Amino acid sequence: MLKITQINSEEKNSILSVTNLSVGYTSKKETNTIGKAIHFSLNPGELTAVVGANGIGKSTLLRTVAKVQPALDGEILIKGKPITAFETHELAKEISVVLTEHIPAKSLSVQEVIALGRQPYTNWLGALSADDIQQVKEVVSLMGLEKLQYKKCFELSDGQLQRVMIARALAQDTSIIILDEPTTHLDIYHKAYILKLLKTIAQKTKKTILFSTHEIDLAIQLCDCMLILEAEKSTFGTPCELIESGGFDQLFPSDLISFDSQTGTFKVKK
Structure with a gap:
């Protein structure tokens, strides 16, 4: 039976931990590393967004964390156990x-x-x-x-x-739900509706939800944590921590778009 419970802070323990992860693709000729030095740790009941520019590796990261494709380097732990140690049927009960x-x-x-x-x-x-x-x-x-x-x-x-x-x-x-761009092709109302629904599900069921999105403004408002992917590094924290540290400032080329830390939104330069 699906458990619906509120979270106690004392109950929080990392359910998904990623350390020094590199993601990408290998072929007979070469290894194509898309993202590296990726670190984050997620707790039960948290909604976490993965954001970054197009082609930066958001989908590749999620597929790697879900063991759809292998990691190039680093470690992924589910409840403290390496993801590589899970049989397929075991992992289907966790992710x-x-x-x-x-x-x-x-x-x-x-x-x-x-x-x-x-x-x-x-x-x-x-x-x-x-x-x-x-x-x-x-x-x-x-x-x-x-x-x-x-x-x-x-x-x-x-x-x-x-x-x-x-x-x-x-x-x-499962303990963890992973979604790749769940608001694609939706209008602004339904984008907000889906993300708020995910927030409610995480809070009520204590499930850990990790998703990729281009809706950074909405994610800042609704997520507990966010992971910013860039070519050579990743930055993880609460939206407030990322704003204060300037994490969003260099996300996109500054010739057209700038981040307004006061409002937590991106502005087009006129």
């Missing part, structure tokens, strides 16, 4: 992932897609137990999808479909 790829069969109903999140717990036939069914019902309620649960996914708007994909990850009942 759920929502990448940018579309779901393979939009002919499935909302309820059926959410139920896919229970696969790590079902038997070899994939049959849902009473507990699995209850879990799906709780997630449908938490995500406010009661009126949509019997609709086919091809009938949904982009914003509705994104809520369904988040619900599927939530039904997986």
Whole structure:
């Protein structure tokens, strides 16, 4: 059953720890390092955004942390255990992932897609137990999808479909939820809606949520922590800490955009 509890500060222990991580791709001829010297540590119930310029390695980082692709160097710990020590079925009970790829069969109903999140717990036939069914019902309620649960996914708007994909990850009942640009293709209202929803989920369920985004202004307002990726380094901290240290000042070329530390927003130079 999905636990919904408020967080006590005394209960906080690092659930995801990354140390001196390098990410990128290897081939027979060469190694292409996209990001290096990446450090951060996340606690239960925290919402954390990964931000940076296009092509800086945000998606590559998330795929590496989720063990979709191997790290080039460094260490990733889940609850103090190296991620490389997890078998696939074990990791599926610790990390759920929502990448940018579309779901393979939009002919499935909302309820059926959410139920896919229970696969790590079902038997070899994939049959849902009473507990699995209850879990799906709780997630449908938490995500406010009661009126949509019997609709086919091809009938949904982009914003509705994104809520369904988040619900599927939530039904997986993992400690960590990783999302790659969950607000892509949404208008400003629905971008804010999705990010505020993620904040609520993190607070209520004590799950650790890590996501990449280009919506830096919204992330500053809503996130507990942020990771700024740059070519040679990463900077991690609370939004206030990053503003005070000038972490956002050099994020983009200053000829067009500057960061206003008073308002916590980026301004276009006229």
